[in-house]
Amino acid sequence: MTKHFVPLECNPEVFDELIHSLGVTTALSFHDVYVIDDPDMLAMIPRPVYALLLVFPVSDTYEEYRHDSDKDLADDYYNSVSGTDKEQAVWFKQTIGNACGTMALLHALANGIPAGMIEPGSTIDILIKESIPLNTVERVKLLENSTELEQQHAKVGIKGDTAAPDAEASVEFHYVCLTRARNSDHLVELDGRRKGPIDLGPLSPDSDLLSEPALNKVREFLARESASSAFSIIALAPSFS
Template sequence: MSESAGNWCLIESDPGVFTELIREFGCEGVQVEELWSLDAESFANLEPVHGLIFLFKWVEDNDQRGSVVKDSRLNKIFFAKQVISNACATQAILSILLNSNHPDIKLGSTLTDFKEFCSSFDPYNKGLTLSNASEIRKVHNSFARQTLFELDTSNINKDEDVFHFIGYIPIDGHLYELDGLKEGPIDLGPVTPSQNWLDIVRPIIEKRMEKYSEGEVLFNLMALVSDRQLIYQRELDKIKNSGAEGADDSQSEIIRIKSLMEYDIAKKKRYKIENIRRKHNYLPFIVELLKMLGEQGQLMPLYEKAKQRALERRQQNSKQQNKMAVDES
């Protein structure tokens, strides 16, 4: 897919995409994990959690969840207005990375230079700077799914579902919602030293999810967490430094941690393979395959066979629907 200057492509909401996206920005020490539940245990297994990325179907939202920050805190919080389409995934990720202050997170030169360059800008000009950040845009667009054909989007139904990414993060003792479509960061309230910010944000996200009809899966939640390899290695070092390596319970714990390390390594290898497939252009292969089947006289028989199967499936579905209608009556 060619990249026109200034264009940002849609990318998939996937922890493997986001983890490699962050790596290709040059940032180290973090990865993205998908959350399937909002229970406390799911979050505890991922600590430390630096921020949450929430994807949802955009609907008109008149609920007042907090106050828009308009005071001097804007000088310390990185917040960029969304001034371009399709970039909200990267914008939500950067909202967390550029507001994080944790020793595990190493931003790298690309993100550090970007943050320093626009640190004194207002939210709109921060968004404008991001839209023109060619290195960040290039990495973002490299994760666009390859399509077989360029489609004319001028007649796309404007009533189709629109999805949007936002971020949640604690900054200087307050919980914030960072949504580029808002006028500024949303202050969701204080987080005291004795509180875990995740206990405060969970009911807020749950309330947003309740807006959707039962059975609709129109949202996705991911956590930006410290690289699991760093965490596991620290746990191993702690056991080693305690001098308890020989104890039976310590041996069991070492085996458990090493198993988790191996699982994480295998998962990241799978991410890499999946992303290579996402980026690969299969069109030349498909064209050559179709040409070869045509030359061998197999293309039309396969087409007719596929058409017949499609017809049979439609007839079967029609029979099942008619049966259900009779049963309900």
Template sequence: MALDQTASSVGGDGKKSAWPPLESNPEAFTALARQLGLQPGYEFVDVFGLDPDLLMMVPQPCLAVVVLFPTQCQVLEDFRKKQKETIGVAGRETEQKKSSEDYVYVHQYVGNACGTFALCHALWNNQEALDAASPLLRFLADAMSEITKEQDNNSTGPAEKPLAALLGEAFMNFNDVREKHAAIASDARLNQTAELAATAKVEEHFTAFVRKSQGGSSSRIVELDGRLRVALEHEDGKPEADLLHSVAPLIQKNFFDVAAGSENNFAVLALVKT
């Protein structure tokens, strides 16, 4: 199975942090999600291909889609940089848009943690699937409280960072999820490859897709990759269809076609209600 990406990252406070990489494995994702509050009746499953017959094998409804892709494919990396410039949304300022943004996005400042970031983005943006006592919900509540408090105490300070950056800095100290991540990443029963150290250099990265309503029957597909520092907002070509069927053409166009068959180290997982 393919693995998580980046060896180490530097947070907003200048500290380096890295976790052991998480395997692209639905059992591992589901096990970690359960520990983070995912309720029974929801799970992560493999998506074995984008052909209609294979998509129909995936339980519906699909709440989120997670894609693992190779970062050593330079043409794909260049394409994603262009996407960042053309359809990227830098994120809300902490006060200006705090109540109007309808999705949770967090910058990734922890190396080798992109699998868990993709998982968390899937869950944060489908909170109906979480138990009320979820550590992820507690993190958001505690982090927002601290951010608001600091903002009130520094009302005349320098220009604010986007909320996604502040949440990313807070996430670096989220010991509960770090410990749960490490336990899952080191569990031989849930992984088909040998455990890698936090400092290991791996060359794949995870991103997550969710759907957000724009009112009425209109919606958009939001791609949440903490490494990009912006969320990517895609047109929803099939708003009446299950999410996976709307995201599949985006994966084909923006990943498989761009790589042009030169890379095959992709994997797709879906968060579904069973």
């Protein structure tokens, strides 16, 4: 029987509570990104930005894009890459229903943030360290069997500005993470529903996730999903001092 999590609301306060309970220091927080083409609005977000979480309705257009992009890849191709020195970005396959928000969060924490931002011995510290040498199948088991991850998710899953749906409810929204790969200066798209990480090209060491290379990829998402106005972005960045 497939495990399900209560879907997370795209709310910085909800995500902050989850990352801090897992062991990320309070030096990091999530921030709403209301627009991406207004420098004055973007200047309100602390820098550097380590990851962007995009949430949007799963449209036919997106599904067509996803399938076309992955069609030449074997379903299990990344199993031979994960856990080896060939792996640039730590990627988790999603098998837990309605857990795409948590998967996006895990991708951000396992790849994009400085190691010093995670408390040693914390839940997320142990989870990331245990996952790095594992292949895709083994990582699935690690996440499915993580009681700590499930418990911390459950505590925040019921919070937010709207009533939380049931864990097994059909939800139209999906999360994707954009961040820097753990083992290279490349921008990556990380989505547990894909067949592995999507390499979006080089990202200079002095660029963050609100630099033009990253924002251009967000613009591609927005253009593709232009029929929907229900598109949200939150940024993982330093907390307000």
